[in-house]
Amino acid sequence: MTDFSHIWLVFVFHDNTNATVNGVAEERPAASAAAAASAAGEEGGQGERKGAPATATGSTEGVRVKGQLERWGGGAREYRRPRHKLRQTFLTKVCPPRLGKRIGVLGTRSPHRPNPLGLTMVKLDGVDLKTNSITVSGIDLVDGTPIIDIKPVVPHDVPRNMRVPEWVEDDPCLRRVVFTEEACKGLSTCVGEEARKSKSKFYGDIESFKAAVSEVLVQDVRSVHQGRGLASDELYECCFDGVIMFFVTTEHEMRVVSAG
Known part of the structure; x- marks a missing residue:
């Protein structure tokens, strides 16, 4: 594997809010309430997942979804099967x-x-044979996502004559992300080695944290119902790597106004 520069990760959308259950699920080991509820099928609807960095290690016992995926490998959390029948729901058309x-x-x-x-x-980025782990970058998964397979990327995976719809090729009108002075002060108290108690698990300094947040917010993480793509004076909340931030959207920028 060390001879390859890129790999494919096959994973499970374990937190996509599709599963619903008719009844109360069993108690599960400690995990975030949102993640646990989603995995057990207690959250309905088509909610949007906000940005967060990702790792996936260990082994996870997955819930059964219409006979699929008896076991998920590579997850960081463990979930017990609900006592009641799990019903998988999804829309045939999305926007x-x-x-x-x-x-x-x-x-x-x-x-x-x-x-x-x-x-x-x-x-x-690296393979550690002592710990049986790999280090990757450019990942777009939420923390705790179960990885069920790894495959090397080969040149044949990307055809030269690939065709996609115009809406895929078109670059959206992206707003630049800025952090107010108050937001920067808030980050200094919870991110980096100088912070009294750093909430960030994946970033050791404020600048790298801000860069990662910017890459997420520039895509406009709001749902369609929240006015994705539109300017608004409303204050929106985003949790990124354990840090709560609030931002507003103007015509030209996504402005982070507070963090902590």
Whole structure:
């Protein structure tokens, strides 16, 4: 594997809010309430997942979804099967943010799918044989995502004559991300080695943390119902790597006004 520069990660959309359950699930080991509820099928609807860095290590016992995926490998959390029948729900048509209208879900990369499986390409930065772990970058998964397979990327995976719809090729009008002075002061208290108690798990300094947050917010993490793509004076909340931030959206920028 060390001879390859990039690999494919096959993963499970374990937190996509599709599963619903008729009844109360068993108690599960400690995990975030949102993640645990989603995995057990207690959250309905088509909620948007906000940005967060990702790692996936260990082994996870997955919930059964219509006979699929008896076991998920590579997850950091463990979930018990609900006592009641799990019902998988999804929409046959979804509205991609860049397109602005509904199309068939199989023509999109939406996490709300008949089979909750995803595929992403990442850069392989290192392989540690002592700990049986790998280090990757450019990952776009939430923390705790179960990884069920790893495959090397080969040149044949990307055809030269690849064709995609215009709405996929078109670059959206992105707003620049700025941090107010108050937001920077808030970050100094909870991110980095100089912070009294750092909340960040993945970033050791404020600048790298701000860069990662900017890469997420520039895509406009708001849902369609929250006015994705539109300017608004409303204050929105985003949790990134354990840090709570509030931002507003103007015509030209995403402005982070507080953090802590």
